[in-house]
Amino acid sequence: MKISGVDIRPGNIIEYDKGIWRAVKIQHTQPGKGGAYMQVEMKNLIDGRKTNVRFRSAETVERVRLDTKDFQFLFQDGEMLTFMDKDTFEQITLPSDILGDAAAFLQDGMDVVMELHEEKPISVQLPDQIEAEVVEADAVVKGQTASSSYKPAILDNGVRIMVPPHITAGTRVIVDVYEQAYVKRAE
Template identity: 80%
Template sequence: MKISGVDIRPGNILDYENGLWKVAKIQHTQPGKGGAYMQVEMKNLVDGRKTNVRFRSADSVEKVRLDTKEFQYLFADGDLLTFMDKENYEQITLPADLLGDAVEFLQDGMDVQLELYEEKPISVQLPDQIEAEIVEADAVVKGQTASSSYKPAVLDNGVRVMVPPFISAGTRIIVDVYAREYVGKA
């Protein structure tokens, strides 16, 4: 589906220069002289390259429609992750780098969304928030109330996050997977 250069939004998948690109950021600019344009930061879904491109309103670009399918994470074997299709129970093995930093939050039996382009998986989306247990939390420093004070803590999966002072080891919390931030108590 062709769209105008000014209709590009973050999260769109574009077919640009014979590659699949995911839009990360956009900035609409109207210079005093000349026409307006959209400055677009994109990441290649195949090899991970990043680029910045200017699209004018007269430019058109192909927007790709991806199929999403529900899968369940089963296990890891080195750098390979195995997922099961929840409809027909077929298993698929994918490289861990397809998830990026979110791979640390993957839990056994977790439901994930695979984005497919022409039946080929190109990305894996975890739930936005997960529940995790604090295994180690620093002690509260008294008198540190001038600003909202947070302290470092380590989750059961080894990830470090900042938590409020009242959270202690053994507490189950909700964590934002992609921002790596404390959301609330579980």
């Protein structure tokens, strides 16, 4: 489906320069002279390259529809991740860099959504939030105000995040996977 260059939104998958790209950030610019354009930061879903492109309103791009399938994460073997199709029970192995920084949040048995283009896996989407345990948290510094003071903590998966002063080692917390940030204390 063709769309105008100024209709691109973050998250859109487009075909550009013989590749499949995801729009990461957009900025609509209307200079005093000349026509408006959309500055789009894109990430190549095949090889991970990033680029910035200007699209004018007269330009059109092909918007790509990706198929999505439910998979379950089974295990990690070195740099390779093994997933199982929840419908056919077929297993697929992918490099861990397909997930980027989010790979640290994978948990055995976790349900994920895999995006496929022409039956080839392009990306893996984890749940937005997961539950993790704080294994190490710095002590609270006396005299700091509680309103904006966060302290560093390390989760059971080795990821370092900032948490409120009342969080101690052994506390289970909800973490935003893609922002790598504390959301709330787990119930």
